[in-house]
Amino acid sequence: MAAYHKIILWSISVFLTAAEKASVIHPFTSACAVRGSTLTLPCTFTPAKSFIRDGKRVPLKIIRVGWCQNHEICQDFFTSVYDSDSENNDPRYQYLGDKKANCTLQITDLQPKDDATFRFRMQADDLEGHFTNRTGVKVTVADGTKLWIKGSRDNRTFSGGEAASLLCTSTGCTFHQLKISWFRDGRPLPESGPVLRLGPLTAEDSGNYTCALETNINTQSEPYSLQVEAGTAEGGQGLQDNLFWIFYVVFGVLLAVITLILVVFCIKRKRAAAEVQSPAGGERHQKQADDIYSSIMPTEENGGNRANVTSREVEDVSYASVQFRHNKQSRHVEEAGDAIIYSSVATRG
Structure with missing residues (x-):
């Protein structure tokens, strides 16, 4: 045990x-x-x-x-x-x-x-x-003398407005915390690090780029020639700006025309309403009433007092229909009044 x-x-x-x-x-x-x-x-x-x-x-x-x-x-x-x-x-x-x-x-x-x-x-x-x-x-x-630059694409010619990146590298070696200085046409750039990012590109970005270790300028790489041409990127941006302004102008003109049409329409409606309520309109209704009155005056065929009585009765009916109805009455109402007048004349003939 x-x-x-x-x-x-x-x-x-x-x-x-x-x-x-x-x-x-x-x-x-x-x-x-x-x-x-x-x-x-x-x-x-x-x-x-x-x-x-x-x-x-x-x-x-x-x-x-x-x-x-x-x-x-x-x-x-x-x-x-x-x-x-x-x-x-x-x-x-x-x-x-x-x-x-x-x-x-x-x-x-x-x-x-x-x-x-x-x-x-x-x-x-x-x-x-x-x-x-x-x-x-x-x-x-x-060996640091093996530094060289690799572009973001094989073609070293770019159009204006595009973006480009340049990588400072060495054949067969991976960088760790590499401190790099960049130059364009021999002049130092403020950027640092293994990758240099450029964009949107302009003609001023054209030139010969080189990279080197910050601690050893003698490790400077072979020049990388980058050319920037005015291409579709810059032209496309200009076209977009022009289209924007054209749209803005056309929209403003259309808005002004529509506003003018509405103003003219409102003015015409106000004038038409004023004409309906004007004294001239009242005289027109009065003239229609006078025509009605003259159409029922006694004739020789009617004769005698009986015709006079009928005329006065019809006159009273005519005046009543004219006096108590609004000046804006519709044509349908006027036609109804005429029918009443003629029916009165027929029954008392």
Whole structure:
């Protein structure tokens, strides 16, 4: 039974030790940068927290970190480029990490001697906590004289109003945090960085462009000739502006014409309404009433007092219809009044 318990304890200790095993992680294991540029090597690590000694758990604490070149385990930081315990580190190597989890290293002003494999090592307060990532990161330093410019398209002739981008690069090498200076016809430009973006292009953007490392002007690339011609882009913009103004003028003229027509129409309607209510209109109605009155005057055929009585009665009816009806009565009402008058004459004849 005692042997069985020992096996269980040994299995648990092995499991815990494996779970707390130190590790180092690099996002990439190789990198290429141009001489004189800046290169950053991202890195994270997980230290061992403790270990088992004589059946007891012993805690661990990281007390020293560093990077070295080419040495497989960086023992005692042999050929080190950075040592947290040293005060004489090369300022070109800047440690951006800590002693807990971050082990990032930044290399500035890359030199040919930096063409090597870089490895990270951690040391604890006990030998059991020491660890070096043997894989490391292989760094390749490219000759800066190989810089050249790649345009956003093969044709180096652009039309006015278009956009263009120029990439400063080196054959077979990927840039990391590359600091670049740009020139046009030998004069420096305010822009910096691997990519130069231009646009909308004008004739003033035509010229010979070159790029170089900020730290070494001698790395200037071969000229890239860019030509800007007045093309469809500028012409199209001018045409759009002209169409806008034409539309604006035509719209204004149409609005003025429509407004004038409405004003004239309103004036005519007001004049027509005034004519209907004018005294001349009243005289016209009065004349119609007089015509009605004259049509029922007694004739020789009617004769006698009886005709006179009928005339007076009809006259009364005529005056009544004229006196109590509005001047604006419709023709239909007038015709109805005439019918009443004639019917009265017929019944009293």
